[in-house]
Amino acid sequence: MPFLQRTLPLILAFVAGIVGILTFYIPAASGIETEGATWYRIIFAFSMILGIHSLLSMHWRRIRRRQAGWGYSAVTWFGFLAMFIFGVWNNSHGPGAPIDLQGGGMVWLYDHIQVPAGATMFSLLAFFIASAAYRTFRARTPEAAILLVAAVVVMLGRVPIGVYLSEHVPTLSQWLMATPNMAARRGILIGVTLGAIATSLRIIFGIERAYLGEESEDV
Amino acid sequence: MANLTNIDRRWIFLAVFISVLVPLLVGFHLPVKASPNVRAIYTSIDALDAKAGDTVLMSFDFGPSTLTELQPMAKAVLRHCFRKKLKVVGVTLLPEGVGIAETILSDVAAEFGATYGEDYIFLGYKAGNEVLILNMGEELRAAFSTDVRGTPLDDLTVTRPLRSLGDMAYVLDISAGYPGVEEWIQYGQERYRFKLGAGCTAVMAPDFFPFLQSGQLDGLLGGLAGAAEYETLIGQPDAAVSGMRPQSVGHVVIILFILFGNVAYFASRRGGGS
Amino acid sequence: MNRDRLVFLVVVGLFAAVNLGLFLSGRLPANAEGVGILLAAGVSLALYSFLYKDNPLFKLAEHLYVGVVAAYELGQVWFQNMLPDVLPRGAAIYEAVRHPIDVGWALLGDPRQIVTIGIQVVPVILGLFLMTRLTGRSVWLSRISFAFIVGLGAGLVIPRRISAYVLDQLGPTIQPLWTEAGFAFSPFLILLGVVSVLIYFSFSFEHTGAVGAVSRVGIWFLMVSFGASFGYTVMARLSLLIGQLTFLLEKWLTLNLPLW
Numbered sequence: 001m002p003f004l005q006r007t008l009p010l011i012l013a014f015v016a017g018i019v020g021i022l023t024f025y026i027p028a029a030s031g032i033e034t035e036g037a038t039w040y041r042i043i044f045a046f047s048m049i050l051g052i053h054s055l056l057s058m059h060w061r062r063i064r065r066r067q068a069g070w071g072y073s074a075v076t077w078f079g080f081l082a083m084f085i086f087g088v089w090n091n092s093h094g095p096g097a098p099i100d101l102q103g104g105g106m107v108w109l110y111d112h113i114q115v116p117a118g119a120t121m122f123s124l125l126a127f128f129i130a131s132a133a134y135r136t137f138r139a140r141t142p143e144a145a146i147l148l149v150a151a152v153v154v155m156l157g158r159v160p161i162g163v164y165l166s167e168h169v170p171t172l173s174q175w176l177m178a179t180p181n182m183a184a185r186r187g188i189l190i191g192v193t194l195g196a197i198a199t200s201l202r203i204i205f206g207i208e209r210a211y212l213g214e215e216s217e218d219v
Numbered sequence: 220m221a222n223l224t225n226i227d228r229r230w231i232f233l234a235v236f237i238s239v240l241v242p243l244l245v246g247f248h249l250p251v252k253a254s255p256n257v258r259a260i261y262t263s264i265d266a267l268d269a270k271a272g273d274t275v276l277m278s279f280d281f282g283p284s285t286l287t288e289l290q291p292m293a294k295a296v297l298r299h300c301f302r303k304k305l306k307v308v309g310v311t312l313l314p315e316g317v318g319i320a321e322t323i324l325s326d327v328a329a330e331f332g333a334t335y336g337e338d339y340i341f342l343g344y345k346a347g348n349e350v351l352i353l354n355m356g357e358e359l360r361a362a363f364s365t366d367v368r369g370t371p372l373d374d375l376t377v378t379r380p381l382r383s384l385g386d387m388a389y390v391l392d393i394s395a396g397y398p399g400v401e402e403w404i405q406y407g408q409e410r411y412r413f414k415l416g417a418g419c420t421a422v423m424a425p426d427f428f429p430f431l432q433s434g435q436l437d438g439l440l441g442g443l444a445g446a447a448e449y450e451t452l453i454g455q456p457d458a459a460v461s462g463m464r465p466q467s468v469g470h471v472v473i474i475l476f477i478l479f480g481n482v483a484y485f486a487s488r489r490g491g492g493s
Numbered sequence: 494m495n496r497d498r499l500v501f502l503v504v505v506g507l508f509a510a511v512n513l514g515l516f517l518s519g520r521l522p523a524n525a526e527g528v529g530i531l532l533a534a535g536v537s538l539a540l541y542s543f544l545y546k547d548n549p550l551f552k553l554a555e556h557l558y559v560g561v562v563a564a565y566e567l568g569q570v571w572f573q574n575m576l577p578d579v580l581p582r583g584a585a586i587y588e589a590v591r592h593p594i595d596v597g598w599a600l601l602g603d604p605r606q607i608v609t610i611g612i613q614v615v616p617v618i619l620g621l622f623l624m625t626r627l628t629g630r631s632v633w634l635s636r637i638s639f640a641f642i643v644g645l646g647a648g649l650v651i652p653r654r655i656s657a658y659v660l661d662q663l664g665p666t667i668q669p670l671w672t673e674a675g676f677a678f679s680p681f682l683i684l685l686g687v688v689s690v691l692i693y694f695s696f697s698f699e700h701t702g703a704v705g706a707v708s709r710v711g712i713w714f715l716m717v718s719f720g721a722s723f724g725y726t727v728m729a730r731l732s733l734l735i736g737q738l739t740f741l742l743e744k745w746l747t748l749n750l751p752l753w
Binding site: 229232235239240243244245246284285286287288314315317318343344345346349350353364365367369404405406408409410420421422424425429432433434435441442443444456457458460461462465466469470473 | 544545562565566569570573574577578646649650653654656657658661662664665683718721722725726727728729731732733734735736737738739742748750751752
């Protein structure tokens with residue numbers, strides 16, 4: 001069984017990886033590339049179910065064991081079931097028909113819980129960034145001073161009020177972004193890319209095996 | 220002075236709240252001038268020819284958490300497209316983007332009397348992230364055999380003549396992270412060399428300047444300010460332009476906080492030293 | 494009664510009173526849309542209450558959001574992936590299993606159909622292998638599926654990143670430094686910035702002497718970049734706050750906000 005459980009996946013990862021690389025350089029193999037991509041998407045869809053299951057089972061365990069905060073887990077399940085039921089109903093078309101985005105409970109819950117809650121969660125960060133900036137943003141060193149000056153110039157240059165201070169502020173801000181910022185980003189981009197390529201090669205050649213999971217899962 | 224740096228953070232929260240609330244309630248005019256990166260997208264879309272059947276693909280790769288920044292720019296560009304009677308194909312790489320994209324497309328289409336199927340369509344979402352772009356690149360129907368409503372692509376006027384991404388006159392990706400602009404560059408623009416414009420949250424905008432300079436990106440709409448500039452260019456100020464008032468005041472307040480914090484810090488160090 | 498409980502009661506009471514006023518005055522319609530706006534405002538304000546202190550209202554709204562999002566994503570996976578792409582293939586597999594003799598005869602007549610059938614069937618089988626993680630039995634089968642996804646993903650990335658992120662980036666970096674107009678400062682700055690940042694991130698050699706000096710220049714470029722990032726991040730976060738406040742003022746409290 002070790003061959004099926006550990007060696008076969010490594011061989012498969014190698015073959016899939018080589019196919020992924022070669023199809024880029026062989027135009028005649030575009031059909032293989034398209035089909036491989038379709039397979040990827042189908043398997044990926046199944047993997048999303050795993051993620052959702054993991055979340056829900058964690059909350060279910062909390063409810064069953066009456067752990068601290070289990071009431072909130074019940075609220076999570078309530079929200080899930082409400083949206084799930086509306087999803088199955090699909091505005092009276094049922095789960096076998098294409099999704100109805102024109103109305104219905106699923107759209108109502110999306111518009112009135114998911115959208116405002118999601119937007120609010122991230123908007124909280126505006127307060128925390130202001131508080132953090134006030135307490136910790138200090139020009140203690142020349143490098144920190146460069147950071148501070150760049151931040152102030154960009155913050156003034158990107159909003160209309162900057163023009164009232166000086167007509168050169170927006171121009172300076174644009175130059176800062178397009179030249180020194182761009183150069184630094186490009187350096188980071190190239191460096192990160194070389195690292196990503198090294199990691200991808202490690203996966204393809206079986207050196208990196210974290211995705212295989214624990215050996216305790218071997219039966 | 221040292222005590223001022225340890226102020227209860229809820230006072231800072233209150234100051235930020237007031238600095239955003241007051242300019243929302245009080246109207247005053249701030250001129251918005253388009254930057255070169257935004258103007259590039261406007262010029263490219265303006266140059267498209269509806270009579271030649273030019274089609275714009277818009278990828279709404281964002282969810283509710285970044286709606287405020289990205290919805291205004293999506294609406295502004297859509298208004299430009301519909302005003303020029305260009306055909307529009309919508310798609311999203313994120314499951315939470317489906318409802319948002321559908322709402323934006325139908326709301327703006329209603330403003331211009333655009334008809335679904337004839338003037339615009341929405342493909343919907345498929346799992347796979349960047350691999351979906353790969354599928355669409357070679358053969359659109361390998362990724363989407365139907366639109367989001369279940370209609371075969373060959374039955375829709377907009378998509379009947381389209382075979383792959385290479386048939387798009389312009390692609391605009393509006394994204395909040397992954398999957399997004401970088402994936403469209405790597406898996407789409409890199410091979411099919413279509414004109415790719417990007418809209419993104421302000422957090423991500425600095426990352427994309429290398430692609431602007433290399434020409435891989437045609438233009439960039441960065442955050443709410445980018446949206447305000449595009450609204451100004453199309454002559455239809457909306458949520459983004461009105462958002463520039465609280466944005467400006469908020470920025471000034473935060474800058475003052477930073478400067479004051481530094482003054483207090485250095486003053487307390489000097490006081491402690493002497 | 495402690496202060497926090499008092500604040501909680503005052504806030505909830507105020508929220509209820511405001512909504513009652515909005516519904517009674519007709520500013521909020523007494524239908525699904527009006528109730529929806531009330532719910533959206535309630536969820537938003539409950540989440541904002543975290544700014545005062547972590548509290549049960551915030552946790553309630555947060556957990557409700559998590560549950561709703563999970564089901565919505567499941568719905569999108571079903572309607573846009575399973576229904577159009579997986580179920581038809583699954584139905585074909587089911588039919589083949591029900592009528593194995595018919596399938597066998599067809600394959601004998603045209604063996605090439607094995608490839609066609611395989612292309613349809615294999616991704617669904619690999620997807621079902623992933624589901625063994627739910628059952629806890631034969632979990633090792635899921636490794637085959639993960640190996641395919643991870644391996645193919647890694648293979649697709651390599652040539653595309655080399656092309657888009659290295660080759661297409663190097664060209665614009667190396668521009669002529671001397672033109673008819675004289676010394677080209679911007680191209681020089683770009684070249685200096687890219688090289689110095691790459692040297693800063695190279696840890697295979699010590700950053701001393703000339704290398705240390707160039708590395709220091711790289712740090713300065715990085716500081717400008719991080720400062721720009723900070724400025725843009727502040728802009729992004731404030732924009733999100735502006736949007737939510739606009740919703741609360743325009744849609745919930747039905748105020749007419751000036752455009753400019």
